[in-house]
Amino acid sequence: MHDDNPDRRPHTLHARIRAAIEARILSGEWPPGTRIPTETELMVDFGCSRMTVNKAMASLATAGLIVRNRRAGTVVARPRMHSAVLHIPDIGAEVAARGGVYGYAALTDELRPPCCVHLGSEGFHLGQSRFVRSVHSSDGVAILVEDRHIFLDAVPAAAQADFATNPPGPWLLAHVPWTEAEHRISAIAADAAVARALAVATGAPCLLVERRTWRGQETLTIARQVFRGDAFDLTARFGPRPDSPGGTTGLQ
Amino acid sequence: MHDDNPDRRPHTLHARIRAAIEARILSGEWPPGTRIPTETELMVDFGCSRMTVNKAMASLATAGLIVRNRRAGTVVARPRMHSAVLHIPDIGAEVAARGGVYGYAALTDELRPPCCVHLGSEGFHLGQSRFVRSVHSSDGVAILVEDRHIFLDAVPAAAQADFATNPPGPWLLAHVPWTEAEHRISAIAADAAVARALAVATGAPCLLVERRTWRGQETLTIARQVFRGDAFDLTARFGPRPDSPGGTTGLQ
DNA sequence: CATGAATTAATATCTATACAATAAATCTTC
């Protein structure tokens, strides 16, 4: 028995409408903030009833792709920090939320030619990237060492961004819509380089978060973050159903 | 400005219908497998149109609480292992998936009187619990030390379960519906007891997962799992929208 | 009995319409 829906085109009308709008958002044709046609206009465009358009739009709204307001209309949502169930941590915001003074310093910032990058045991062939190694601190205490690759094919704007004083994580979240992320979390012992950067003993337990983020098939960024084990934890709070609250991160 | 919805009762009709059915499922009045009244019956019960019932049911279905089939009707879904975005790991299944021989041994199994339990820096007053300390291994190598409390007020059936040969995690997942879970993930150094149980050096990096699971307001279980840092990682893969694939765990 | 055709019970989708709720825009009045 072959695939029942080979062209990936949903067969129901409201699903097709949803897919059409979603495609324009994810492709970047309708960037965040773009005003989307009204239900009445879409009803004419697609030659169907408003209820059908409404079903498609309601689905996009609960998915967080668009924001709807009575009278004001519907706009493409900007990428939201807290939308993910295990959210992508913004260390600066976490430190500030606890009243600490956040510090950021870039140690390395360079362009890297297309190469094979290793994540875990796999190797990937990837295009030119901007590579930034940075240290993040709270009240002068180093908390996190981060190695980040941003792939310029997928995110050309990253070539001009200022990562000397601004951490790349929040910049990416604010500017780049993503469709998928993978976190890999493990415990490692600090090696000499990490121990020096974090001012801990060699062999001290650290939390390693390796993250890869995609838009569609395209890899946007790969991050390798090493947190001080005694200063950081990751917290994810969620329900078995998708409408549940998102996660948080916490400094101990 | 006070709370706009103090009684927590949704004001729209389809949301009230959804809430009514959801309540019966979560309370256990309609356990998994129960046949739910047809749309036509509910339409009469609630005195509304079938479309309104349909909207409520469609929402429950996408949330994964019910399973709908044409002609066959609608039944309460059974709790699914993989529904959570960061899923609750079933170590036995993970080991088996990699062709390893899974081992489980309970070190302690006792009833504990109502007391205050500490999780992180907070203390909670909780009822009588069954406490099980166990070691999980892969091919004879200890991977995980787990301390688990199961609260008998919330899960009375746990008093009779056999945890001498069956790990409590999968038993809970199979028997107890839950509404919310919190994971707290950090890196710690192995203390003497953990080092002995896992056969690693004292001070070796370990991944600590503290998990608390609720049904409604009631705490079902608290688990403290210490994984060998060099043998385990947690992987979460997800999208910014709720219709994305779930997470996995992995043994390295 | 076995096989296939017809029936039927249930969900799935779509339409057309109505009215409610919200907030932006506009107008009135001082």
Add this chain to the structure above:
DNA sequence: GAAGATTTATTGTATAGATATTAATTCATG
């Protein structure tokens, strides 16, 4: 021109009905 009232554009919810789709069941036929 500022404050308040009114209009209006847009989304949100609900209804009643129509038709499509699916799969369990029953029935007919060999």
